Amino acid sequence: MRPSRFCLSLLIACCALAQAAPLPAVQVRGSQALLPWARRAAEDYMARYPGSSVTVVAGSSAFGAQSLLDGNADIALAHGAMPSSWQSRLARSGVKLAQIVAGYQALLPVVSPDNPISDIDPLRLRAVFTGAIVDWKELGAPPGPVTPLVGPPSGGQAWREAVLGPLGRFAPHSALIGGDWAAQLSRRPGGIAIVTAAELAPGLKPLTLSGLRADPALVACGRYPLRIPLLLLTPQPPTPAGASFLRYLQSRLRAGDRP
Numbered sequence: 001m002r003p004s005r006f007c008l009s010l011l012i013a014c015c016a017l018a019q020a021a022p023l024p025a026v027q028v029r030g031s032q033a034l035l036p037w038a039r040r041a042a043e044d045y046m047a048r049y050p051g052s053s054v055t056v057v058a059g060s061s062a063f064g065a066q067s068l069l070d071g072n073a074d075i076a077l078a079h080g081a082m083p084s085s086w087q088s089r090l091a092r093s094g095v096k097l098a099q100i101v102a103g104y105q106a107l108l109p110v111v112s113p114d115n116p117i118s119d120i121d122p123l124r125l126r127a128v129f130t131g132a133i134v135d136w137k138e139l140g141a142p143p144g145p146v147t148p149l150v151g152p153p154s155g156g157q158a159w160r161e162a163v164l165g166p167l168g169r170f171a172p173h174s175a176l177i178g179g180d181w182a183a184q185l186s187r188r189p190g191g192i193a194i195v196t197a198a199e200l201a202p203g204l205k206p207l208t209l210s211g212l213r214a215d216p217a218l219v220a221c222g223r224y225p226l227r228i229p230l231l232l233l234t235p236q237p238p239t240p241a242g243a244s245f246l247r248y249l250q251s252r253l254r255a256g257d258r259p
Contacts, residue, residue, distance in 0.1 A: 024241035025053040030064025030077030033105055034230050037259035038077060045248050054245055061158070062086070068235060069093055074242025075249075078231040079105070080158020096236040100250065103258035104227040106214035107162060107194050110204040112185040117141050119208045122225045128192060129163050131171030136190065148174040149184055149193040158228045163194055194226075230259050 028038055035058045042054035064076030065086050078099075082090075090097060109125055111117065117139055120128075127133040129148045137143040148171050164170065175191070177184045182203025185191050193204075197214060200206060206214070209225055218224040232249065234242055 025055060026075070026241045026245045027055055027057070027067070027073045028075045028077065028245075029057045029059060029067040029073040030075075030233075031061045031079035031230075032058050033079040033228075034077040034102060034232075034259045037102070037257075041249055041252055041257075042245075045245060048248075052245075060156075064233065065090070068097070068233060069095060074234065074239045075246060076233040078233050079156060080161065080228045081231075082233070083157055097233050098236045098238070100232040100234075100246075100253075101229050102232050102249075102253060103230045104219050105230055105259075106197055106216075106219045106224060107159070107226040107228065108197065108200065108214050109192060109194050109207045109209070109226075110181065110185070110200070111192050111207060112189055113203065113205045114189060115141065115205060117207065118205075119211060122209050125194075125209070125226075126163065126165060126168065129171060129174070129194075130165075130168050131173065134171075134173070144190050145173075147188050147191045149177050149181070149188065149191045150174045151177045151179075151181075151184075151193070159194075162226060162228050 026042075028042065035056065038056045042056050045054055046052050061076075061078040061080065061082070064073060064078060065082065067073035068076045069090065082097075082099075109120055117136075120139060124133060124139060128139075128146055129150075133139065134146055135143055136146055139146075150170055160168070175184075175188065181193055181195055181199060182201055185193065186203060195204065212218055212224050214224050214226075219227050232246070234246055237243075238246055
């Protein structure tokens, strides 16, 4: 029996509505360290798939993890490995997570341009920031007090563990600062700080770590020792909307587009 015109019209209308129906919105929340990359990927994804919606909200790694726990995020952005306290909370809640390493953030020790040293051993660098080394003569420079300068992103758990170790504490004589690193070092010739590559600027002299520069290839393979992993966290199994965007992010990572 041939379908009536009414049935054909209804079928066409239903198909049109199905094509026009928006895809489920994807919620991405977490660390500022991955924010520019995630937002760029979200814009490209929405342009490629009309009707899709991806919202990227900046906060902290803890904010992203809590959003996953609360069911308010499909993907969390994490700066560094998840602390054991959060792992315990997830285990108690029954939430299982999968993680993908999106890239690494290198940390670079810097001094003022007038400082004669150009290289430092990673263990000695840790000793400087924990207070075990207090004088530049122990690092092969003229005698004088070493002042570790501490500021953003130093308050983060990942930064602390990378620099100080899991149980380390900052030296009592550390100077808590904010703002322009170069200006701070110019006022403290005996100072030393640790910054990200994005924070390098004139007036900052980066030090190599046991002869190694923070070359992207060395950072990626782990030969450069001072780095923080940048992670994508998703529930296991992922939400349907999150799975689609996650596959897109993974394709970008395979193509070399990393944070």
